[in-house]
Amino acid sequence: MSHSVKWLGHSACQITSASGCVILIDPWITDNPSCPVSKEDIGKVDIILLTHDHFDHMGTDIPYLVNGTNAVIIAQPELVGVLQECEVSAENIIFGMGMNIGGQVEVAGVKVTMTQAFHSGTAGSAVGFIIILEDGKTIYHAGDTGIFASMELLGKIYPIDLALLPIGSVFVMDPLQAAYSLTLLKPDKVIPIHYKTFPILVQDASEFIKLAGEKAPEVKVEALQPGQELLL
Ligand SMILES: [Zn+2]
Secondary structure, three states: OOOEEEEOOOOOEEEEOOOOOEEEEOOOOOOOOOOOOOHHHHOOOOEEEOOOOOHHHHOOOHHHHHOOOOOEEEOOHHHHHHHHHOOOOHHHEHHHOOOOOOOEEEEOOEEEEEEEOOOOOOOOOOEEEEEEOOOOOEEEEOOOOOOOOOHHHHHHHOOOOEEEEEOOOOOOOOHHHHHHHHHHHOOOEEEEEOOOOOOOOOOOOHHHHHHHHHHOOOOEEOOOOOOOEEEO
16 A cells, blocks of 8 residues: 545645545635535545645645544644634644654654744744654655755655645745755655745746756656645
8 A cells, every 4th residue: 555645725635544544734625726525525534734834735624524523633832822813622632732843752553753944924924844654664745935954954854755845936935946956855846836826826837847857867757737636
């Protein structure tokens, strides 16, 4: 059995581990023009990771996705406060109060480390996540960020099998920064995300694919269509 990583458009990703743990990252589903599914299609969720509180990451579906389930949301304490105003129960939040950068938590056999990201946010700061699945396969979701030098450290501490990197420019790394970040992170594979959702963003992955081929030819670029999955 392999793990499945499905891109739901923009920053939203759904990981289903080989043992069936379902992890949603930044589940902006309703009103996401790139998302090919509706919230009713998502089904069971075990873990939700939130990188920051902007609408194109938090969306409006979180109460629907977690209420009455055992799903655990992993986010910063300030963001957790916003969720609780939206009637998300403390039981659906890691330790009832959230976590912060540098810490690692384990839920359903999956280890999650919160990492820094350089971006803005109203409730707390923006973050990324290192996700270590039950068999050790390691996925890095960068969240919204510009490039930063300690991506190199992340790649050394947590050898990365798959990186999910924003390439859309304007609000996040552009294709050049994203391609260069591969030389720091050194993942085996990369899925470009956070592009073409809005007219002002980079509209396709071609420039990133070209630059990644020049700067980090050893990294396999997996440019998915929204709704498509990669088996890991
Ligand atoms: Zn964003």
